[in-house]
Amino acid sequence: MSTAPASVLTAAGRAGSRRSALMTAILVFTTIGCLDAAYLTYVHYQGFGALVCLGAHNGHSSCETVQSSVWAEIDGVPVALLGLIGYLGLFSSYLVTERINGELGRGLGFCIALIGFGFSGYLTYRELFSIHAICEWCVGSAVCMTVLAVLTGIRFLRGEPPALDQPAA
């Protein structure tokens, strides 16, 4: 029965700990983004009166202006709902990583985060240059997606943590 040198195990332990910190950060940003998108989806269906916003635009809150714009929907489906589905998809990809296939799950998570990042970037461009109003909640989600695209990218490129099936001697 072979044993790994203590130095290798320590390095592997550090790598595992970094990965654990990475995964914790990913889960935190996914949760924040998910709550943000859930709130915007709720507001979309329940009424903009429930929308708390700092800015103002043409006598209305700037969030109301953004949420009422033609860019707030794709073919009748609110983009907030699409964002919520995206965050739930990210959670599902973490489950796939843990329970089914690590590489597939990490790739799926990276792909969803990249799509979210790309579309959030487009919507932020529209807020700045077409709607001329900023919705803090949308910016919050865009920041979460940007961070998640970076973190899930690192996680995907790093791959599996090294197997530590042997205890230190």
Place this chain on the structure above:
Amino acid sequence: MASRKEQKEQARATRIAKEQQAAAQAQRARRLQVSVAVTALAAIVVAVAIVLSSGGSSGLKHGSAASAVYKTVNAEIGGIPQSGTTLGRPSAKVTLNYWGDLQCPICRDFTLGVGGGGLPEFIAKDVRAGIAKVHYESLCTATCNPADPTGGMGTFNVQQSAAYSAGRQNLAWYYIELFYRQQGAEDSGYATRKFINGIAEQIPRLNLGKWQAGVSSKVLVSQVDSSQTTGISTYKFNATPSFTISGPKGTASLGSGILTYSELAAAVKAVS
């Protein structure tokens, strides 16, 4: 000096290390290839989403899609009497005055029942039952946004007088509903004469010749101006949608923003 057994073990360890290194390199290369494929896939999905997003152009429908929009509008307001820009029976004791800008997205939401907008339910329950009527007034907000290079009162007068002109044939609310349902992106300059004509052409009973004569006519533009002046000077409105309600017990301003059906129903009760 290392024994023969130790030399064999060393050679084996070196071989295993090389194999592991080669495998790791191959895995890294494969992962990079997959990440490029993932990025390309994400870019395609984002591009499709951007194309599907209704921004950047008018939502003017054609053919069967236009017929479908008209059918939806007809299901909502068909059979309800119209006079000018008023929807509802003349005998209705309560009048909801609705100041709107046809390019205003929040007016669209109120009119279509998005974001809690209560107009569809109000029409179905109070207007259809003859309890109340809705009178459409004009107030330039989104169209007069300085950020819109094609906007301003000129554009506003054309688009709003187009609705008033349809009102001369008692079809204003078809025009208003169809416009809001096909509203384009704010500040994109979509509300051209072509767009306005396109909306009018979707109303089967509208006499287009008579309607064209009314668009931008002095009489109707002055009606739009008068409506705007009343909204600003009398009620101090600076946003749309804005509302007043009048009934047997008097007139009240309901302010600006999206009103829900329960807010409208409470206002009707207060003035009845």
